[in-house]
Amino acid sequence: MPYNRRNFLNLLARVEPRADDCWLHVSRTAMACRFEVTLPRSEEHGIAVATEALDEVDRLEAQLTVFRESSEVSYVNAHAGNQAVNISQSLFDLLSLCKRLYVDTGGAFDITAGPLSRCWGFLQREARLPENSEIERARSFVGSEKIYLDEAARSVRFSQPGVQINLGSIGKGYALDLAARHVSNRIGTALLNAGASSMRAIGAGERNEGWVVGLRHPRSKLRRLGVLRLRDCALATSGNEEQFFDHSGRRFSHIIDPRTGWPSEGVTSVSVVTPDGALSDALATAFFVGGRALAEVYCAKNSEVLVVMLESNSQVPIVIGSSAGSDGLRHF
Numbered sequence: 001m002p003y004n005r006r007n008f009l010n011l012l013a014r015v016e017p018r019a020d021d022c023w024l025h026v027s028r029t030a031m032a033c034r035f036e037v038t039l040p041r042s043e044e045h046g047i048a049v050a051t052e053a054l055d056e057v058d059r060l061e062a063q064l065t066v067f068r069e070s071s072e073v074s075y076v077n078a079h080a081g082n083q084a085v086n087i088s089q090s091l092f093d094l095l096s097l098c099k100r101l102y103v104d105t106g107g108a109f110d111i112t113a114g115p116l117s118r119c120w121g122f123l124q125r126e127a128r129l130p131e132n133s134e135i136e137r138a139r140s141f142v143g144s145e146k147i148y149l150d151e152a153a154r155s156v157r158f159s160q161p162g163v164q165i166n167l168g169s170i171g172k173g174y175a176l177d178l179a180a181r182h183v184s185n186r187i188g189t190a191l192l193n194a195g196a197s198s199m200r201a202i203g204a205g206e207r208n209e210g211w212v213v214g215l216r217h218p219r220s221k222l223r224r225l226g227v228l229r230l231r232d233c234a235l236a237t238s239g240n241e242e243q244f245f246d247h248s249g250r251r252f253s254h255i256i257d258p259r260t261g262w263p264s265e266g267v268t269s270v271s272v273v274t275p276d277g278a279l280s281d282a283l284a285t286a287f288f289v290g291g292r293a294l295a296e297v298y299c300a301k302n303s304e305v306l307v308v309m310l311e312s313n314s315q316v317p318i319v320i321g322s323s324a325g326s327d328g329l330r331h332f
Helices: 046-064 072-079 089-104 114-119 132-139 171-184 277-301
Strands: 009-013 023-030 033-040 147-150 155-158 190-194 198-202 211-216 224-230 234-239 244-247 250-253 267-274 305-311 318-322
Touching: 023 046, 033 046, 033 171, 046 072, 046 089, 046 171, 072 089, 089 147, 089 277, 114 132, 171 190, 171 198, 171 234, 171 277, 198 211, 198 277, 224 267, 224 305, 234 277, 267 277, 277 305, 277 318
Parallel strands: none
Antiparallel strands: 009 211, 023 033, 033 190, 147 155, 190 198, 198 234, 211 224, 234 267, 244 250, 267 305, 305 318
16 A cells, blocks of 8 residues: 555544453554554453454455555556456455546546656655656546446456556555454454554444544644544544645645646545445545535535545634534534
């Protein structure tokens, strides 16, 4: 996965535990971050179940990463520009979801945007201001309409050589969904997180009060933007507080708008609550790119999406939409 979306989420308390509450934390490094499963110590098989769930994350990383030549995605990138490539059903379904989200967000979510991140130096962590000609060349390989999926053949083909897919903007949330499915089959309540930017809540905690999660203020490590209670839902955050560079007094974020080829502006951070981790992950990126206008349009058409957004020119976050999995933002 191309980047780690940083420490925006701070777990305040696991359902405000009593002094005698104890929790199990099982973690592992994957997808360039720490995946962790938090669950009540009273769960007899908790450690074994959490370990098996993290094994699923490892398996998924081996399939989806662009940093291993042996992965299925790397094979697709190497060959789909010249011929149709048969892929697994799980990858086909994930690519189908990505294409739908590309359409639904007006191109703000785009898994083919890797050439632009490379052009700006963010993939190499050597950020720079490229020439306009470099940006335009990179844009010629970008656009999910260049991905052709054949359901009958279960294959994928790209419109031209040079097009590539990178699932970093959805992969962590997707991995949390698969891990959560494994855990929920045997355990009633748990909290899974991928780094500090993506979370998946199972149940509502031992006392059914919701998992209490604090959103750290992107402009101050000592402040919180607000507090959310999560119940059977997912939360993801995108922001620009760490990966950026300044040029001539202007800040350029690592999150590129695939529609223009330039880093996104206007939003400092955005957190999204939905029923699924993959959707939360993807929409956090899309709404960072598309801003309030896109979030309002999307939430008007899609229920069960809650957005907490801090715009660049504001000190107070805005809340858009709603979710049965959260009571909404509290404690500004």
